[in-house]
Each structure stands twice: as structure tokens, then as C-alpha cells.
């Protein structure tokens with residue numbers, strides 16, 4: 434698996450910058466998308482490649498996910514000297530303490546009957562949001578209709594985050610772009626490498642500057658400057674970066 438030439442050139446330049454922040458989304462980036470969110474393990478080699486990047490002096494690795502932090506740590510199995518950002522930025526270095534649980538549970542109660550009525554649909558209740566998943570709904574029309582009815586059923590003041598075969602409704606207005614901007618400020622970062630595949634990652638791509646590298650994983654419109662095909666290509670990219678850093 435080779436890294437696209439434009440990205441390889443950019444990585445060679447970025448490898449000399451310090452402090453360097455290498456931040457990455459999880460699902461669809463380090464983990465291939467699968468039907469069951471609880472079964473989304475990392476791509477082969479992802480854990481080792483991340484660990485090698487994080488071992489370099491002056492380099493911080495951050496996991497930036499829509500998942501709740503505890504779920505992200507459990508499903509990935511990753512452990513390391515990483516910064517952990519979950520719930521699309523609402524969890525920053527630590528889990529939420531339940532203060533949003535009441536509003537989230539009310540939201541889940543609203544959405545549960547809609548989801549239960551559609552075979553294959555799944556309701557995921559997370560620390561600061563509720564996700565309506567339709568990846569395993571066999572009838573595409575029923576999937577589209579469920580996402581539309583869920584969208585219409587919730588309080589319009591809540592934050593809606595459409596994604597890949599999912600609509601998330603959040604009880605905070607946190608976003609990944611603000612979280613990465615906060616982290617880069619804390620670290621005094623000289624440059625950022627960010628990898629993401631979904632609409633919520635576009636907030637990060639749009640926040641990046643000319644000295645940073647946004648890497649879109651897979652197809653679709655993006656504000657990222659670089660693109661790779663899939664999680665295996667992400668692992669190749671991280672390995673190449675680790676080689677350049679060592």
C-alpha cells in the first residue's frame with residue numbers, strides 16, 4: 434500500500450515541525466465501518482502505527498471521535514500516551530459525569546419508538562447524544578424515512594450531526610473542530626495532521642491552516658487537502674510518518 438505522492442511530500446515536511454499534533458478520527462479511519470458499532474475493531478497494524486508516531490519526541494497523538502470516551506477506549510483496545518477527545522468534543526481528556534443524562538434520556542425516549550418500528554435500526558445512547566443507526570436496515574427507503582422522521586421528531590434547538598448511515602442528536606453544541614483548535618492552543622502546536630472520513634470531521638478540516646495537513650479518508654466532498662482510500666491506507670500513512678519521525 435503506497436501513500437499518494439502529494440501526501441508523502443507533505444508528510445516529509447511536517448515531520449520536521451515541533452510541537453506536532455497528529456489527531457485522528459476512529460470509525461471509518463482507524464477502523465473499517467461495520468454493521469454493529471460494538472464490533473468496530475481497529476484495522477490491522479493501526480495500534481502499532483499510532484504507538485510509533487506517539488513515541489516520537491515533540492509529537493502528540495489525539496483520538497478524536499464521535500463515540501463516548503469509554504466506548505472508544507473499549508472498542509479500539511488502544512492504550513497509550515494519547516489525548517482522548519470523545520462525544521464530538523464534549524468529552525475532553527475525561528468522561529462526562531452524567532450532568533447531561535436527563536436531557537439525553539428524554540431524547541432517547543422520543544426516538545426509541547421510531548427506531549423500534551424499523552427492522553435493523555439501532556438506537557445508540559451515548560454520554561451527550563443519541564444516535565439513530567440505519568446501516569443494517571435492509572430497505573433503503575425505510576432507512577431514509579427513519580432518518581427524516583427522527584430529524585423531525587426532536588427539538589430543533591438540539592445539535593444534529595448527520596453521518597454515515599446515522600443521525601446523531603446531541604445535547605451539547607460541541608464539535609470536533611473547536612476541540613482540535615483548543616488542543617492545538619494548549620500544546621502550542623506548530624502543525625497539525627488530521628485524519629477523518631465523515632461530515633463531523635469537516636469542522637476540523639475547515640479549521641486547519643496552510644501549514645497543516647487534513648487527510649480525508651474515502652470518497653465525498655471535503656475541505657481536506659489530501660485524500661487516502663481506506664483504513665489500510667491510513668495505517669500505511671501513519672507508518673510512513675513514523676518512519677520519517679524516527
Ligand SMILES: O=P(O)(O)OC[C@H]1O[C@H](O[C@H]2O[C@H](CO)[C@@H](O)[C@H](O)[C@H]2O)[C@H](O)[C@@H](O)[C@@H]1O
Pocket residue numbers: 458459460461465466467468469470471473497498499500501557559564566567568596597598599601631633
Ligand atoms: O467520530 P468517529 O470516531 O468516526 O465516530 C462516528 C460514529 O461512529 C460509529 O458509527 C459509525 O461506525 C459504526 C461501526 O463501524 C457503523 O455501524 C455506523 O454506521 C457508523 O455511523 C459510532 O457508533 C457512533 O457513536 C460515532 O459517533
